[in-house]
Every structure is written in C-alpha cells, then in structure tokens.
Amino acid sequence: xxxxxxxxxxxxxxxxxxxxxxxxxxxxxxxGKNSGRLHTRWPPEPNGYIHIGHAKTAxxxxxxxxxxxxxxxxxxxxxxxxxxxxxxxxxxxxxxxxLGIDWEDRLYYASDYFEQLYEWAENxxxxxxxxxxxxxxxxxxxxxGKAIRDGDKIITPPGKDSPYRNRFVEENLDLFRxxxxxxxxxxxxxxxxxxxxxxxNLNMRDPVMYRILRTTHHRTGDQWCIYPTYxxxxxxxxxxxxxxxxxxxxxxENHRPLYDWFLNQLAVFHPQQIEVARMNLxxxxxxxRKLLQLVEQGYVxxxxxxxxxxxxxxxxxxxxxxxIHDFVNRIGITKSESxxxxxxxxxxxxxxxxxxxxxxxxxxAPLKVIITNYPDDQIEYLTAINNPEDxxxxxxxxxxxxxxxxxxxxxxxAPPKRFYRLAPGREVRLRYAYLITCTNVVKDExxxxxxIHCTYDxxxxxxNTPDGREVRGTLHWVSAHHAIDGEVRLYEHLFxxxxxxxxxxxxxxxxxxxxxxxxxxTDCKLExxxxxxxxxxxxxxxxxxxxCVDRVDSKSATPIFNRTVTLRDSWAKxxxxxxxxxxxx
RNA sequence: UAGGGUGUAGCCAAGUGGUAAGGCAACGGCCUUUGGAGCCGUGAUCGAAGGUUCGAGUCCUUCCGCCCUAACCA
Numbered sequence: 001x002x003x004x005x006x007x008x009x010x011x012x013x014x015x016x017x018x019x020x021x022x023x024x025x026x027x028x029x030x031x032g033k034n035s036g037r038l039h040t041r042w043p044p045e046p047n048g049y050i051h052i053g054h055a056k057t058a059x060x061x062x063x064x065x066x067x068x069x070x071x072x073x074x075x076x077x078x079x080x081x082x083x084x085x086x087x088x089x090x091x092x093x094x095x096x097x098x099l100g101i102d103w104e105d106r107l108y109y110a111s112d113y114f115e116q117l118y119e120w121a122e123n124x125x126x127x128x129x130x131x132x133x134x135x136x137x138x139x140x141x142x143x144x145g146k147a148i149r150d151g152d153k154i155i156t157p158p159g160k161d162s163p164y165r166n167r168f169v170e171e172n173l174d175l176f177r178x179x180x181x182x183x184x185x186x187x188x189x190x191x192x193x194x195x196x197x198x199x200x201n202l203n204m205r206d207p208v209m210y211r212i213l214r215t216t217h218h219r220t221g222d223q224w225c226i227y228p229t230y231x232x233x234x235x236x237x238x239x240x241x242x243x244x245x246x247x248x249x250x251x252x253e254n255h256r257p258l259y260d261w262f263l264n265q266l267a268v269f270h271p272q273q274i275e276v277a278r279m280n281l282x283x284x285x286x287x288x289r290k291l292l293q294l295v296e297q298g299y300v301x302x303x304x305x306x307x308x309x310x311x312x313x314x315x316x317x318x319x320x321x322x323x324i325h326d327f328v329n330r331i332g333i334t335k336s337e338s339x340x341x342x343x344x345x346x347x348x349x350x351x352x353x354x355x356x357x358x359x360x361x362x363x364x365a366p367l368k369v370i371i372t373n374y375p376d377d378q379i380e381y382l383t384a385i386n387n388p389e390d391x392x393x394x395x396x397x398x399x400x401x402x403x404x405x406x407x408x409x410x411x412x413x414a415p416p417k418r419f420y421r422l423a424p425g426r427e428v429r430l431r432y433a434y435l436i437t438c439t440n441v442v443k444d445e446x447x448x449x450x451x452i453h454c455t456y457d458x459x460x461x462x463x464n465t466p467d468g469r470e471v472r473g474t475l476h477w478v479s480a481h482h483a484i485d486g487e488v489r490l491y492e493h494l495f496x497x498x499x500x501x502x503x504x505x506x507x508x509x510x511x512x513x514x515x516x517x518x519x520x521x522t523d524c525k526l527e528x529x530x531x532x533x534x535x536x537x538x539x540x541x542x543x544x545x546x547x548c549v550d551r552v553d554s555k556s557a558t559p560i561f562n563r564t565v566t567l568r569d570s571w572a573k574x575x576x577x578x579x580x581x582x583x584x585x
Numbered sequence: 586u587a588g589g590g591u592g593u594a595g596c597c598a599a600g601u602g603g604u605a606a607g608g609c610a611a612c613g614g615c616c617u618u619u620g621g622a623g624c625c626g627u628g629a630u631c632g633a634a635g636g637u638u639c640g641a642g643u644c645c646u647u648c649c650g651c652c653c654u655a656a657c658c659a
Contacts, residue, residue: 017599017606045659080658137657147586147655156587156655190657200588202655211657230659254589254654275590277652282596288659330608332598334591337652341596344609354622361619389622420620429618463618474618498596542619571620 019333021060021274025068025245028272034244038070041243042101043077043110043234046088046218048288049303049310050095052324052345053279059328060276061247062101073241074103078111079233081217089218091303095311099321110228110237111219117228117236118180120266121191121209125172129265130209132175133164133192140190144197144205159197159205179212182225186212193232195261203258207231235259238271246271249278250335279331280339283493284309285500285509299513300494304552306562307494307517317491318538318548318564320356323349339499346565353538353546353564358386358393361431361476362526362541362561364488366405368451368480371436374402379479382462384432398527400433403480405525407543410475411452413441418574420472422452428473431542435460435471476542483525487560488547490519526559533559543567 018026029036040061044050050058065072074096078084093107124130135143145159167175176191178184191210199205209232214225238246252259253275263270280286285294286309294300294308303310306317314324326348331340361384380400387393406422415423422428427437440453459466463474493514500512533539537549545566554560 043659047659077659083658133657135657140657141655144655145587150586154586158587187657192657202588205655208657213657227657229657234659250590251653252659256589277591330597334598336591336598338597341609344597347609350621359619359621385618388619418620431618433618465618471618473620476619540619540621543621544619545621567619567621569620574620 020335021245021247021276021333022064022067024272024274025064028245029068037242037244038065038068039073039242039244040065040070040247041073041075041238041241042096043075043237043248044092045077045080045083046085046092047080047083048088048292049091049308049312051286051288051291051309051311052281052314052327053286053309055099055311055324056279056328056331057247057249057276058096058101059099059325060333062103064245064247070244071106072101072103073106073108073243074101075108075110075237075241077230077234077237078109078217078219079228079230081215081227082213084218086218091312095315098315099311099324106241108237108241109219110233111217113233113237113240114220114224114228116240117233120236121228121232122173122176124193124209124265125176125191126169127265128169128194130191130193131162131165131167131172132179133162133190133206134188135162135164135190137187140192140208144202159199159202161197162192162206165194165197165206176210179210179226180224182214184212186214186225188212191226193258193262195258201254201257203231203255204261207258231255231258232262235263235271235273236266236268238273239263239266239269242269243271246273248273248275250275250337251278275335276333277335277337280337280499281309281345282339282342282498283495283500283514284342285495290509299510306489306550307491309494316548316551317562318353318546319349320352320538323352326351342493349565350546350568353540355389356387357538357540357546359384359388359542360527360530360539361398361478362486362488362524362530362539362544362547363405363407363476363478363483364490364521364524364541364544365408366523366525367408367411367449369404369406369436369477370451370453371402371404371434371456372439372453373455376402378402379482380461382432396529398432398529399479399482400430401479401481404430404477405480405483406430406452406475406477410473411438411449413449416578418571421475422454422473426473427471428475429460429463429471430477431474432463433461433477434458434463435465476544478525478527480525482528484528484531485558486524486526486530487558488521488524488563489550489560490521490563492517524561530559538564540567 042058042061062072143160145157148155190208192206195204197205210226213227256273259273304312304316327345381397383395384398410421424438429435434456436454436456438454442451444450494517495512496514497512500509533549535551540546546564547561548564550560550562
C-alpha cells in the first residue's frame with residue numbers, strides 16, 4: 001500500500017500538471033465514452049530484455065488504469081518467431097513484477113488470437129478487402145512507390161497496383177487456405193489488404209497481413225506456417241481484449257490510419273490509439289537492436305551487465321523500483337523527442353537510497369595507518385550511526401585498533417589548496433573514532449608510500465572535540481585486523497558521449513563506448529559487519545557512494561559489491577574544475 | 586520528395602489570449618563528526634519573420650530546424 005501511495009499520482013489532489021494522455025482520458029470518461037470503462041495494456045515484443053524506456057510506457061499504462069479505476073493487461077506481441085523466445089518472456093515478466101506492475105490474471109499473447117485473426121482475414125477476403133499476392137518482397141516495395149534518390153532530391157513515385165490485386169474472391173480464399181496448409185514456399189506469397197495504392201501514407205498502400213514463414217514459434221510450435229504482421233495483429237488484439245486506450249510510441253503514428261481501417265472493416269470494438277514520445281537517456285542507448293549488439297559482440301558481459309540500461313541490469317546494479325517510479329513520474333509524457341539527462345535518474349536513486357541505505361565504512365584502495373601512541377593489543381568498539389536520515393535504523397559497534405586502513409586518496413604529502421584531508425602534521429577526524437595527527441610517512445625503496453604514522457588524542461573518543469577545536473576533514477577507516485576482504489566494481493556511464501549515436505561520417509557509435517565504464521577493485525577492506533551482507537543488499541559506503549551486493553557473482557567467501565551510484569562529490573567537482581583550468585593554460 | 590510529428594533556459598517540462606510553474610544540472614551562500622544529506626538564493630520573452638488584438642508562448646500567414654515512415658520487424 002505504501003508503495004502505491006509513493007508511486008502513483010492522485011489526480012484529484014495533486015496540483016501537478018496533467019499530461020495530454022490523461023487529459024484525453026479524463027475527457028473521454030467525462031463524455032461517457034466506452035460506458036465509462038477504462039482498459040489499458042502494455043504490449044512488449046519478447047525479442048530482448050526490457051529497459052528503462054520500456055519502464056516508462058509500461059508504468060504509464062499501469063498507473064493510468066489504477067488512477068482511473070480501470071484495468072491493465074500484459075500482452076506479448078509475439079508475431080515474429082524469428083526474433084522471439086521464451087527466455088525474453090520470462091525476463092520481461094520478472095522485470096515488470098519487480099517494478100511493481102500487476103496485471104492480475106490478464107497475461108495474454110497475440111499468438112492466442114491467431115485463429116481469430118485468420119478467421120477475420122478470410123472475412124476480409126470474402127468482402128473483397130484482401131487478396132493473395134505473388135509479388136516478391138522487393139517487388140512489393142517497388143510497386144508501393146519506394147523512395148528514389150535523384151541527385152540531391154528524393155522522389156516518391158506513386159504506387160502501382162499489384163497484378164494480383166484483382167484476383168477473384170474464390171481464388172484468393174483458395175490460395176490463402178493453401179498458404180495456411182503449407183503448400184507454398186516461404187516468402188512466395190502474402191495476403192495483402194486491398195486499400196489504396198495511391199494513398200499518401202505508404203502504410204495504406206495495400207499492406208501485408210500475412211507472410212509465409214516456416215519457423216517454430218515459442219508458443220504455437222509448428223502449428224502455423226503463416227504469421228500475421230504487426231499491423232494486422234495489434235489493433236485486433238486490442239479490440240479482442242476490450243482495450244479502450246491503446247498507448248504506443250510515436251513511430252506508430254503513421255500506422256494509426258491503418259489501425260483504424262482494419263477495425264472499421266471488421267466492425268468490431270474500436271480502441272483509440274494514442275502515441276507518446278519514446279524516451280532517450282544520455283550516455284547510453286535505448287534500442288533493443290543496439291543493446292543486443294552490445295551483448296552479442298561482447299562489449300558488455302550480458303543483458304544484465306550492470307552498465308546496461310536494462311531493468312535487469314539496473315536491478316543488479318542496485319537501482320530500486322521506487323527510484324525508477326520517481327524518475328518516470330518526473331520526466332513527463334509528451335510527443336516531443338527528448339534525451340533525458342541521466343543525472344536525473346541518478347538524482348532519484350540517491351534520494352531513495354539516502355533515506356533507506358544503511359551506512360557502513362569500506363576502504364576501496366587501502367593505505368595502512370599506524371596509531372603509534374595507541375596500546376598494541378587494545379580493541380575498542382565505537383558506536384556508529386546506521387542511518388542519520390532514519391532514527392529507527394539504530395547504531396552498531398565498529399572495532400578500532402592500532403593498525404587501520406584509510407583511503408589512499410585521503411592522504412597527500414603535498415596537499416593542494418582546499419584539500420581538507422590527512423597530510424603530514426595535519427589533524428583529521430576518523431569518523432566515530434578519534435582525531436589523529438600525521439607524524440610520519442614511511443616509504444619503500446621505490447619511494448612509494450608504504451604506511452602512515454599518526455598519534456591519536458584520547459580525549460576525542462567518538463570523534464568529539466571537547467575543547468571545541470575545529471577539524472575540517474573526517475575520514476572513513478577500518479581496523480586492519482578486523483576488516484574483511486571484498487571486491488568492488490566501479491561503474492561509469494557506458495558511453496562517454498551524451499548522445500552516443502551522434503557520430504561523424506564514417507564513425508561508428510561503438511567508438512563512443514567509455515573504456516573506463518567498469519573498474520574492478522579486488523583489494524578492498526570492509527568493516528566486519530559486511531560479512532553478513534546478503535545478495536542484493538544495499539549500503540552506503542560513507543563518503544564513497546551506494547553499493548549493492550552482486551546477485552550473480554557473489555558466490556565465494558569475499559562479497560562482491562557493485563557501485564550503484566556515487567555520492568555527490570563536491571571535492572571531485574572542484575578537482576575537475578582545477579584540471580580544466582590548468583588544461584586551458 | 587510525399588505523408589505524419591515536433592520546436593518554451595544546458596536537460597526535461599507546465600502553460601489552452603491577460604502579461605513565462607516546477608524538477609535536474611550549473612553557480613553562490615548557510616549548516617554539517619559523510620567535501621553526503623538538508624536549507625536559502627541566482628537564469629528564459631517562448632525556432633524566425635510578419636499579422637490579428639487594448640493585450641499572444643497561446644490565434645492567423647509564411648519561413649526555418651529536427652524526428653519518424655517509405656520491411657513479408659515491432
């Protein structure tokens with residue numbers, strides 16, 4: 001219940017703007033259209049894993065149904081067995097459930113309607129509205145008036161009737177039945193709607209309804225050797241299910257006249273197609289075809305490689321459904337093409353994780369620190385707050401001892417301006433522990449820093465300064481003896497360009513892949529409480545970011561953490577700016 | 586080229602003739618035992634040009650940019 005309150009809009013009380021889709025629905029409902037019934041659906045094709053862009057339209061459909069007391073169906077648009085598989089069906093179902101989408105008992109498949117569609121196709125033939133055509137795919141294209149390049153100009157010739165267009169009804173019926181019976185080779189014939197070869201919308205120039213294709217279908221097996229096309233399937237499936245508002249993406253706007261034409265010919269229940277812009281995200285690609293390519297050609301490890309924008313990857317990375325809901329709610333629904341800044345997604349994630357992720361200390365690149373005035377064998381357990389944003393999260397005890405690890409980058413021999421961390425002679429706070437002062441730097445033969453010697457001030461236990469003295473830096477740390485080892489995988493954007501698809505002539509979008517998108521750290525030292533971390537658990541490593549126990553590879557004794565997202569880091573920003581300045585010089 | 590869309594700050598996005606919401610980012614500042622979080626503050630005349638109107642981002646005209654389609658994919 002809390003989930004619903006959090007994630008879906010209350011259109012009555014919210015002052016938030018109402019998008020154009022909801023406006024249409026509100027006025028349809030007010031006008032008593034469909035007897036006040038509202039029914040949406042989300043129709044994925046099971047030809048890949050779904051990504052954050054799909055989450056937007058799936059949630060839109062689901063939320064709208066909920067907000068207005070309607071129903072929501074999940075329907076797989078499985079009309080092309082060459083590209084589809086049950087692996088994809090399973091992943092899509094898993095991802096949608098994870099997102100919190102509920103279709104109750106209404107899980108459907110377009111393939112469930114193959115028989116009905118076939119029957120309707122015969123009806124169209126009998127009505128003289130469809131015919132069997134023997135033209136090859138290339139010929140059909142040519143007859144339809146394929147665009148031709150003439151120097152700088154592109155000419156769209158008018159369409160020309162197929163020589164088979166005026167076959168008699170009986171012949172068409174006979175040929176269509178024999179197509180189904182498997183009497184003709186793949187690709188040799190199609191069933192086409194008889195509409196208008198001169199229509200300015202190419203989709204109306206006698207579109208193909210059925211093609212012959214001997215491919216085993218993941219659900220219907222070898223029952224069919226003819227398969228209906230998207231155009232012939234989609235609207236009719238919507239109609240069968242009683243969908244009132246059929247929301248799809250902009251590229252189908254051109255298909256709407258055809259969607260309407262079929263429904264009108266059949267004189268069946270007529271859903272309304274509404275198109276919304278598809279989502280793009282900066283620094284990644286959102287196209288199943290391109291994501292497939294990244295997987296198949298090994299640029300990433302799998303569909304759920306944490307760098308991917310797929311939902312299964314985001315889940316593995318540590319994204320939460322709540323963060324995705326918040327994000328989708330914020331980006332809006334329009335018809336204008338846009339690229340959303342991934343920083344917004346990350347912002348939504350941080351908002352959620354900040355509230356809920358327990359804090360721990362983990363050192364990613366350890367540097368040994370010896371507290372020279374601390375008793376050799378002493379161990380103290382210091383109280384640390386689990387989540388300053390959530391009083392109910394309580395506290396825990398963290399062991400402190402003479403030998404510690406701090407972050408390598410928290411020490412500098414010659415610190416630049418504004419570096420508040422440890423340096424020779426400087427005093428900093430160890431979070432929840434003590435104030436320490438660096439007294440000595442020990443180096444090896446290669447002049448690398450081996451360890452740091454410090455003294456601590458016993459009066460500052462817990463990190464307090466009883467005398468009120470000011471300390472600017474606070475560092476995270478772990479006790480060397482108590483720390484557990486861990487592997488941490490740092491991720492950056494998959495691509496180094498905001499729009500990876502924007503390339504110069506002769507360049508390939510794959511050249512925009514970010515070579516640093518994944519860095520594996522195997523020598524991390526983590527506070528002992530993390531030994532109990534379970535697969536999928538999320539933590540904030542203080543001062544570093546949010547990390548999630550990897551669900552796939554965390555099998556051995558040492559846990560593996562994926563960096564979900566960094567904390568906002570104004571020091572890093574400052575450094576970047578300084579670098580920029582020195583580069584200018 | 587034809588047909589269909591779209592154009593409000595760096596990125597999203599409200600606005601439906603009455604004088605430009607909000608969010609992200611950026612930049613200042615406050616606060617801080619996470620350089621985290623939180624808090625406060627800072628930016629646009631609305632693709633362009635004409636026109637209608639007392640008044641236009643909103644209406645009209647022309648122009649320009651960008652996107653989609655031109656698969657027996659969806």
